[in-house]
Amino acid sequence: MKRFHIALAVRDLDESIHDYSTRLGQPPAVVVPGAYAMWRTDLLNFSINQSPTHAGALRHVGFEDDCVPEYSSSTDCNGLLWEAFCAAEQDHRIVSTYGIAVPGS
Template sequence: MKRFHLALAVRDLQTSIADYSVRLGQMPNAVVDGKYAMWRTDLLNFSINQNPERAGQLRHLGFEDDGAEGFRSTQDVNGIEWEHFSATAQNERIVAMYGIPVSA
């Protein structure tokens, strides 16, 4: 399976989790309190991280791909970061960057 990945910066993590959970029709698959949340739907891998200074801004785009090996990040011609990763590689990166999720 291949899912489109979209990552945004948000002002307040808890308020954003409540809003995006309604919009996506499900609770997040992973939450690191005060830092990060991620949803995996059938088509979308959507993540947010609390960064009030950049609230509402795109952090990066990419693809979660079951066939991907590891984690890779490149920039396109416009300077936008694109990531390509497996679900396992993303889960490992979440722990390394933000800590152990309270739900996964």
């Protein structure tokens, strides 16, 4: 499966989890309390991280793709970071970057 990925910085993680869960029609797949949340829908891999000074900023985009053997990234002609990764690699990077994730609720 291939999902478009978008990552945003948010002011308040808990408020944003509530808002985006309503917008996406489901709770996040994982949450790192106080730091990070990620949703996997049929078409979208959407993540947020708490960064009040950068709230609303687009952090990066890319694709979650089961056929990608390892994480890669590149910068496009506009300076935007694009990532490619499989779900297992993203799950590993969530833990190594933010800490232990818990299932969303």
